Amino acid sequence: xxxxxxxxxxxxxxxxxxxxxxxxxxxxxxxxxxxxxxxxxxxxxxxxxxxxxxxxxxxxxxxxxxxxxxxxxxxxxxxxxxxxxxxxxxxxxxxxxxxxxxxxxxxxxxxxxxxxxxxxxxxxxxxxxxxxxxxxxxxxxxxxxxxxxxxxxxxxxxxxxxxxxxxxxxxxxxxxxxxxxxxxxxxxxxxxxxxxxxxxxxxxxxxx
Numbered sequence: 001x002x003x004x005x006x007x008x009x010x011x012x013x014x015x016x017x018x019x020x021x022x023x024x025x026x027x028x029x030x031x032x033x034x035x036x037x038x039x040x041x042x043x044x045x046x047x048x049x050x051x052x053x054x055x056x057x058x059x060x061x062x063x064x065x066x067x068x069x070x071x072x073x074x075x076x077x078x079x080x081x082x083x084x085x086x087x088x089x090x091x092x093x094x095x096x097x098x099x100x101x102x103x104x105x106x107x108x109x110x111x112x113x114x115x116x117x118x119x120x121x122x123x124x125x126x127x128x129x130x131x132x133x134x135x136x137x138x139x140x141x142x143x144x145x146x147x148x149x150x151x152x153x154x155x156x157x158x159x160x161x162x163x164x165x166x167x168x169x170x171x172x173x174x175x176x177x178x179x180x181x182x183x184x185x186x187x188x189x190x191x192x193x194x195x196x197x198x199x200x201x202x203x204x205x206x207x208x
Contacts, residue, residue, distance in 0.1 A: 002065075003031025004044075006105035007051045013103075014054075014061040021097060022061065023080055025068035031107055035134040067095070078102060113147055126156035133163045145170060154180045161187050168192065 002010075002024035010022040028034060033048045055061045064082065071079035075098075082093040110125045112118065122141060126148055129140045139160075146157040147170040157169040168190040176193065184191055 001031055001105035001107055002026075002029040002063075003105060003107050004033055004047075005107075006031065006103070007033075007048065007055070009103045009105060010055055010061060011051055013101075014058045017060065020055075020058075020061045021064055021099075022055065023064045023067040023069050025066070027066050027085075029063060029065055035131055072102060072104075076100060076102060110152075113149075126153055130156040130159045133159050137163075139163055139165055142166065144168070147172070149173065151177065151180060154184055157184060157189050158187060161189050 002022055006022060006024070007029075010020050013020045022029070024031070026034075029052055030048045033044050052063075055063060064080070066083040066085070067080050069078050069080045073079070078097040078099060080095040080097060082095060084090055084093060110127045112125060117123075124140060126146050129144070129146075132138045132140055143166040144160050145168045146153050146160065148154075148156070149172050153169060153171060157167050161167045169184055170192045172193070174193065181191065
């Protein structure tokens with residue numbers, strides 16, 4: 001993984017003179033910094049760019065984008081599949097890596113909410129919708145419900161609202177932080193605070 005933890009580990013190991021392979025399944029290195037750094041004012045993005053520059057300058061460091069490590073076996077063996085872009089090359093390459101040390105910096109995956117018809121088209125993770133807007137400028141819809149159980153829902157709702165979408169935020173907590181509520185209200189985000197309302201707003205066709 002090439003988020004802040006993976007980049008830091010690779011930099012420290014590279015500066016110590018170790019041979020390093022930094023594997024990242026995305027086509028661009030940076031993990032969550034690809035949205036955090038660009039959206040939150042640049043200190044994180046500058047750090048990402050400078051760190052990648054330092055890593056690229058090290059002959060003992062290999063940066064492997066489009067490469068997903070899908071298995072960790074005994075004795076430091078890792079299996080990775082690389083997606084190869086361009087014509088005239090194999091579509092994928094399988095790498096078997098034997099390492100003295102393996103650092104797993106895979107980040108986190110958002111846990112989805114369970115509700116009726118949650119597999120219908122248009123239902124996506126809030127963080128995935130945020131990344132589409134912040135990184136790729138691709139809106140997931142026109143009218144959106146963001147349902148969540150923690151503060152990250154406000155971040156996703158704010159990003160979607162800033163992109164010009166009509167957003168309803170459903171926070172299942174009984175007492176969300178007042179500063180979050182006020183910030184969402186000032187941005188014109190409609191708010192609900194009962195998870196039972198989720199089926200109702202979906203039934204009304206609010207998600208479209």
